[in-house]
Amino acid sequence: MEKMPYQAHADVDALVSTRPLTDASRQSNDWRTGLPELTGSLVTLRELQASDATSLFIALATAEVSRFISPPPTTVEGFGRFIAWTHRQRAAGQYVCFAIVPRGSDVAVGLFQVRSLEPDFGTAEWGFALASELWGTGMFADGARLTIEFTFDVIGSYRLEARAAIKNGRGSGALQKIGAVREGVLRKSLLRNGEFLDQCVWTILAEEWRDGAAAWGDQMIH
Numbered sequence: 102m103e104k105m106p107y108q109a110h111a112d113v114d115a116l117v118s119t120r121p122l123t124d125a126s127r128q129s130n131d132w133r134t135g136l137p138e139l140t141g142s143l144v145t146l147r148e149l150q151a152s153d154a155t156s157l158f159i160a161l162a163t164a165e166v167s168r169f170i171s172p173p174p175t176t177v178e179g180f181g182r183f184i185a186w187t188h189r190q191r192a193a194g195q196y197v198c199f200a201i202v203p204r205g206s207d208v209a210v211g212l213f214q215v216r217s218l219e220p221d222f223g224t225a226e227w228g229f230a231l232a233s234e235l236w237g238t239g240m241f242a243d244g245a246r247l248t249i250e251f252t253f254d255v256i257g258s259y260r261l262e263a264r265a266a267i268k269n270g271r272g273s274g275a276l277q278k279i280g281a282v283r284e285g286v287l288r289k290s291l292l293r294n295g296e297f298l299d300q301c302v303w304t305i306l307a308e309e310w311r312d313g314a315a316a317w318g319d320q321m322i323h
């Protein structure tokens with residue numbers, strides 16, 4: 102498997118076919134040939150396009166956004182190569198990457214990435230980043246719900262993991278807010294700016310999500 106260029110696998114047909122299909126999955130269970138557009142109340146998630154390289158560079162290649170995550174590309178051309186890589190990985194059934202696009206716009210301002218941690222995508226890992234001007238707007242939570250439902254209902258994963266540096270208060274707060282459970286500490290698991298950072302694993306289980314146990318409260322739309 103090619104290495105993910107930065108943070109943010111699969112014969113999933115059998116898994117998908119054993120699960121109740123949502124409208125989204127009926128439209129898109131062949132996600133390896135192309136991602137569907139997912140519409141929330143504040144954002145749309147869609148496949149990355151080559152033309153997103155500039156806006157993603159502006160949104161994500163800042164010190165503030167990249168402080169606690171694996172370093173994003175440092176040039177527009179680097180983002181272009183990253184976008185091409187996401188398409189190859191999706192076609193191989195290893196990974197999906199959605200652009201976050203505010204409703205009413207077509208400008209990509211962030212990403213949700215999901216990769217398989219095992220051959221059948223049973224366990225998946227996700228990562229996300231959003232332009233700092235849009236932090237605290239609710240766009241993260243809106244896009245997170247769409248990504249989680251896609252991962253459980255369409256890809257067919259049963260467990261979704263995220264890693265967040267303990268020093269990343271905002272990333273950890275975002276995960277806690279959407280109902281992820283903090284499971285454990287990965288000591289010195291991320292080297293960033295010459296410092297080894299401890300990270301926590303935060304998880305969401307499909308069964309808990311479907312039971313509404315994830316703490317979405319009134320925001321939960323099923």
Ligand SMILES: CC(C)(COP(=O)(O)OP(=O)(O)OC[C@H]1O[C@@H](n2cnc3c(N)ncnc32)[C@H](O)[C@@H]1OP(=O)(O)O)[C@@H](O)C(=O)NCCC(=O)NCCS
Pocket residue numbers: 165166167169170228229230231232235236237238239240241242263264265266269270271272273274275278
């Ligand atoms: C992670 C990210 C996408 C979340 O989006 P966001 O818009 O900032 O998230 P939200 O504001 O909806 O949620 C963050 C929550 O953490 C809380 N928070 C902020 N700083 C915090 C801190 N130091 N400690 C604990 N919680 C904190 C916020 O108050 C908010 O909770 P609230 O809405 O209940 O007030 C965005 O911050 C980002 O792109 N960060 C940079 C990349 C990154 O770190 N990715 C995550 C890797 S795990």
